[in-house]
Amino acid sequence: MSERSIERSMAIYARARHLIPGVTQLISRRPTRAALGVSPIYAERAKGCRLWDVDGNEYVDWFSGVGPIILGYADDVVDQAVKEQIDRGTVFSIVQESAVELAEELVRLIPSAEMVRYAKGGGEACAVAVRIARGYTGRDRVLFCGYHGWHDWYLAANLGTERLNDHLFNGIEPIGVPRALEGTSMPFQYGDLNMLEDLLRQHASETACIIMEPMRTELPPAGYLEGVRELATRYGVVLIFDEVSSGFRIALGGVQEFTGVTPDMSVFAKAISNGYPMAAVVGRRDIMETAGRMFISSAYWDDSVGITAALVTLRELERRQAVAHFERLGAAFKAQINQAAQQVGLAAECVGVAAHPGIRFLVDRPADAKKVATLFIQENAKRGIILSPGFFFNTAHDDEALALTVKAVTETFAVIADGLRRDCLDSLLECQLQEELFRRMVS
Numbered sequence: 001m002s003e004r005s006i007e008r009s010m011a012i013y014a015r016a017r018h019l020i021p022g023v024t025q026l027i028s029r030r031p032t033r034a035a036l037g038v039s040p041i042y043a044e045r046a047k048g049c050r051l052w053d054v055d056g057n058e059y060v061d062w063f064s065g066v067g068p069i070i071l072g073y074a075d076d077v078v079d080q081a082v083k084e085q086i087d088r089g090t091v092f093s094i095v096q097e098s099a100v101e102l103a104e105e106l107v108r109l110i111p112s113a114e115m116v117r118y119a120k121g122g123g124e125a126c127a128v129a130v131r132i133a134r135g136y137t138g139r140d141r142v143l144f145c146g147y148h149g150w151h152d153w154y155l156a157a158n159l160g161t162e163r164l165n166d167h168l169f170n171g172i173e174p175i176g177v178p179r180a181l182e183g184t185s186m187p188f189q190y191g192d193l194n195m196l197e198d199l200l201r202q203h204a205s206e207t208a209c210i211i212m213e214p215m216r217t218e219l220p221p222a223g224y225l226e227g228v229r230e231l232a233t234r235y236g237v238v239l240i241f242d243e244v245s246s247g248f249r250i251a252l253g254g255v256q257e258f259t260g261v262t263p264d265m266s267v268f269a270k271a272i273s274n275g276y277p278m279a280a281v282v283g284r285r286d287i288m289e290t291a292g293r294m295f296i297s298s299a300y301w302d303d304s305v306g307i308t309a310a311l312v313t314l315r316e317l318e319r320r321q322a323v324a325h326f327e328r329l330g331a332a333f334k335a336q337i338n339q340a341a342q343q344v345g346l347a348a349e350c351v352g353v354a355a356h357p358g359i360r361f362l363v364d365r366p367a368d369a370k371k372v373a374t375l376f377i378q379e380n381a382k383r384g385i386i387l388s389p390g391f392f393f394n395t396a397h398d399d400e401a402l403a404l405t406v407k408a409v410t411e412t413f414a415v416i417a418d419g420l421r422r423d424c425l426d427s428l429l430e431c432q433l434q435e436e437l438f439r440r441m442v443s
C-alpha cells in the first residue's frame, strides 16, 4: 500500500468551506460523508472505472458518480455524440427532432411509457410527476415511500413530525418549507400492504398519487408491488415508480419490466444519460396529457446535449448488454467480497440482487456501526479504492478492477475485524467519523 497524500484536496476544501455552504451540491458528495482527511475530495479526471484526484492519486471508483455513470466515465461513444451535438448547437430558439426520437425510444423500452416529458434532475422530475398527478386527479395528498429529492412536496412530510427518518436521513428539519403544506405528504412502510391500504381507506378521496422506489438492492417481497398496483387501481390513485436509481440496472425497462408490474407513471434520471444532466417523466397517455394544460416549463429541459447523451446511452446499454454485464460482474463481486469477509472472520456480507447489491456490516453495538462504515471508506481509499457500503456498477468495471478491489477489501476487512476484536476502532480511525449530518447541520 503506497502512501497517498490528499494535501491539495484538503487545501481546496478549506477554500470551499468559506464560499459554498455545505461544500458540495449533492449531500452524498460531501467530504464529511466519506473519510474526511483520507479519502479524495476533488477529482482531476476520470475514465472508465478509474478516477484521478487533484493530488495525482489513482482510484478504482465503484461509486460511479453517485449513480449517473452507467457506461463508465468519459465514455468514448457517448462523448463523441455529445461533442458532435455541441458543434451543431446545444439549446435553440426552436427544438430538435432528437427530442422526439428519445421519446420514441423511452416508449419502446419502458412498459409504463406512452407519453414523455423531460427535466434535468431526478428530484425535479419527481416534482413534475407529482404535479401532473395532482393536476390529473384534482387532489393534493401524496403517499410516498423512499427518497424523492429535495422539493417542498416531499420535505413537507417532516412538518410537525419527523416522517422521513426511515426514507432518507434522521432528523431533517424542513427549514424553509411552507408550514401550510403540513399533512400533504405521508409515508408508508415498504413491504407493508396493510399500512398502505389503511392510509388509502382514510384518505383516498384526497390522495393524488402513491410515489415509491420500487426497490433498492433487495428484490421486492413476492406479490408486494402487485399488491400496491391493485390498491392504487382499486382506490383510483395514480401509481408512480421513482426509478431514478433503479432504472436501467436490473432491466433496461427498469424494475417495472423486471417484475412485470406497470405503474401509471415513472421517473428516470441519473444513469439515463451517463453523466449529462437529463431526466424523464413517462406515463399513461390520459394522465400525461394533463401536462399539456399545466404550467410545467423550463428553458433547459429541451437541451439537446442531455437528449443526445440519453439517446446514445440507451442504445449503448442495449448494444453492450449492460444488464448481463452487471449480473455477471455483480455475482462475482458478491461471491468474492463475501469470501473475503469469511476469510478474515468479519461479520459482513454483500447482499441484494447481483446487478445492484450493497454491503452490510453486522455489528453488535450500535455505536460501532458508524465507526465501521467510516473505517471501511478510509481503508479502501488508502488502498486506491472508492467504495462505501452503497455503490453502483458501470459497464467499464472489469475483472481487473474487481481483482484489485477484492485484494484491497480483504485487507480493509482484516483491519476492521481486528479493531472489533480488540475493541480499538477509535485508534484505527485517521479521520473524523462519517457525519450524521442533519442534526448538526441544522442545530
Ligand SMILES: Cc1ncc(COP(=O)(O)O)c(C=O)c1O
Pocket: 067, 120, 121, 122, 123, 124, 126, 146, 147, 148, 149, 213, 242, 243, 244, 245, 246, 269, 270
Ligand atoms: C430514487 C431517487 N429519487 C430521486 C433522486 C433525486 O435525484 P437528483 O439527485 O438527480 O435530484 C434520487 C437521487 O439519488 C433517487 O435515488
